[in-house]
Amino acid sequence: MIRSISSKRQVEPAASSGVxxxxxxxxxxxxxxxxxxxxxxxxxxxxxxxxxxxxLYITAQPLCTxxxxxxxxxxxxxxxxxxxxxxxxxxxxxxxxxxQRREYFESLSDVWEIFSIIASERKRREMDPVLETxxxxxxxxxxxxIGQSAAxxxxxxxxxxxxxxxxxxxxxxxxxxxxxxxxxxAGLNKVVRLLLKAF
Amino acid sequence: MIRSISSKRQVEPAASSGVxxxxxxxxxxxxxxxxxxxxxxxxxxxxxxxxxxxxLYITAQPLCTxxxxxxxxxxxxxxxxxxxxxxxxxxxxxxxxxxQRREYFESLSDVWEIFSIIASERKRREMDPVLETxxxxxxxxxxxxIGQSAAxxxxxxxxxxxxxxxxxxxxxxxxxxxxxxxxxxAGLNKVVRLLLKAF
DNA sequence: CCATAGTTTCAGTATCTACTGAAACTATAG
DNA sequence: CTATAGTTTCAGTAGATACTGAAACTATGG
Numbered sequence: 001m002i003r004s005i006s007s008k009r010q011v012e013p014a015a016s017s018g019v020x021x022x023x024x025x026x027x028x029x030x031x032x033x034x035x036x037x038x039x040x041x042x043x044x045x046x047x048x049x050x051x052x053x054x055x056l057y058i059t060a061q062p063l064c065t066x067x068x069x070x071x072x073x074x075x076x077x078x079x080x081x082x083x084x085x086x087x088x089x090x091x092x093x094x095x096x097x098x099x100q101r102r103e104y105f106e107s108l109s110d111v112w113e114i115f116s117i118i119a120s121e122r123k124r125r126e127m128d129p130v131l132e133t134x135x136x137x138x139x140x141x142x143x144x145x146i147g148q149s150a151a152x153x154x155x156x157x158x159x160x161x162x163x164x165x166x167x168x169x170x171x172x173x174x175x176x177x178x179x180x181x182x183x184x185x186a187g188l189n190k191v192v193r194l195l196l197k198a199f
Numbered sequence: 200m201i202r203s204i205s206s207k208r209q210v211e212p213a214a215s216s217g218v219x220x221x222x223x224x225x226x227x228x229x230x231x232x233x234x235x236x237x238x239x240x241x242x243x244x245x246x247x248x249x250x251x252x253x254x255l256y257i258t259a260q261p262l263c264t265x266x267x268x269x270x271x272x273x274x275x276x277x278x279x280x281x282x283x284x285x286x287x288x289x290x291x292x293x294x295x296x297x298x299q300r301r302e303y304f305e306s307l308s309d310v311w312e313i314f315s316i317i318a319s320e321r322k323r324r325e326m327d328p329v330l331e332t333x334x335x336x337x338x339x340x341x342x343x344x345i346g347q348s349a350a351x352x353x354x355x356x357x358x359x360x361x362x363x364x365x366x367x368x369x370x371x372x373x374x375x376x377x378x379x380x381x382x383x384x385a386g387l388n389k390v391v392r393l394l395l396k397a398f
Numbered sequence: 399c400c401a402t403a404g405t406t407t408c409a410g411t412a413t414c415t416a417c418t419g420a421a422a423c424t425a426t427a428g
Numbered sequence: 429c430t431a432t433a434g435t436t437t438c439a440g441t442a443g444a445t446a447c448t449g450a451a452a453c454t455a456t457g458g
Contacts, residue, residue: 022351024340025351025354025355028336028340028358031335031336032241032332032333032336035328039328039329042243043242043325044241044243044323046415047416058361059357059358060357060360060361061354061357065434065435074418074434075417075419076418076434077418077420078416078418078436081436084436091297101426101427101433102433102434103434109361109366111365115372125241126238126242128242129234129238130234130238133230133234137228137230140223140226140227141224141227152220152221158258158260159224159227159257159258159259162256162257162259162308163231165308166256168310169311169314173314214403245445247446264404264405273448275405276405276448276450277447278405278406279405279448280406283405300403300456302403302404314410
């Protein structure tokens with residue numbers, strides 16, 4: 001019996017059925033989706049949102065809310081809200097099919113664009129507040145440091161220098177970042193072109 | 200009464216006491232530490248570790264475990280383990296003071312170096328596995344796609360194209376990244392110099 | 399070998415975030 | 429207006445992570 005199965009495989013190497021192919025495609029997609037979700041989770045994007053996006057990206061087809069629910073085993077509320085959030089970010093789009101009331105969603109196809117959107121959002125929400133805090137700290141240390149002991153003076157100076165170091169780093173990083181992001185929207189960007197030329 | 204207070208301030212503008220200065224420094228440092236901890240949390244570095252590092256960075260002084268515990272109100276176990284983890288990462292160092300058995304810790308002072316260490320670690324833990332998964336998916340779709348319907352063939356091809364798009368993006372991003380990181384260790388790096396020249 | 403400083407482990411707990419399932423609400427076609 | 433598709437809200441809960449406090453363990457100086 002075992003032999004007959006394996007011999008069958010040998011006889012019909014190219015005859016994998018349509019069902020097999022579909023299952024294989026499905027499995028490959030799920031592998032990608034799962035990994036993408038895990039990565040998203042450690043990047044401050046919640047797992048489900050990352051998975052929905054991965055699904056739309058990898059299938060390269062418009063799917064409706066029920067498709068997403070079924071494929072990822074999530075509730076209607078979750079699917080609906082997550083899809084809306086992804087639309088708000090602009091990394092997926094709503095799509096109508098004429099003659100159908102039902103709405104479909106599809107992912108942007110350009111990875112550079114997707115990442116530039118995500119990255120800009122993260123910069124705004126995470127880098128900018130830190131820069132603001134650094135400035136605030138600098139203001140707090142800018143006033144009234146006359147008359148203290150030498151030791152205190154040097155402590156204040158040391159902290160100020162550290163704040164400056166951090167500020168400089170973030171400002172420069174932001175500049176690089178904006179080049180990367182701004183350029184990405186116009187296809188292969190300036191930074192990339194420069195780098196590929198240079199190395 | 201109110202007037203007398205304000206006039207006193209005018210008369211002695213430079214006479215803020217040593218205690219005031221210390222409190223002010225302390226507050227500014229805490230502000231930074233808190234914000235840094237929040238940022239770390241959304242970046243996959245846990246809040247306490249980020250705070251410990253922020254403390255050592257911003258005070259610019261070697262502190263011992265008990266200092267850290269007291270300043271951040273955390274338990275001995277937590278402090279000890281987090282300090283060890285930071286040492287393992289290499290963004291803080293142990294330091295001995297002669298004649299004392301007690302160990303002190305101090306932060307690297309170069310922000311570029313700190314970030315290149317953190318970033319490399321994140322790349323290794325998060326980007327690399329994704330690249331690996333993409334390759335795995337490609338292998339899964341590389342075999343046995345003969346004999347299926349035209350629709351199935353096109354689905355498989357579409358998914359393959361998406362995998363390729365993602366792979367290309369990650370490979371290029373990794374290259375940029377390594378330049379950034381590798382160069383950072385040698386002070387202002389190649390990427391930065393290129394960019395500052397170009398823009 | 400003892401005393402002490404320091405480190406690691408761990409069970410229990412607190413905290414946080416995301417998710418479900420249901421209900422309420424809104425929009426549209428007929 | 430009614431039926432239906434679709435969206436939003438929310439209370440309760442599940443699951444994950446990180447933290448504490450204590451105990452066990454390790455290393456070192458004397």
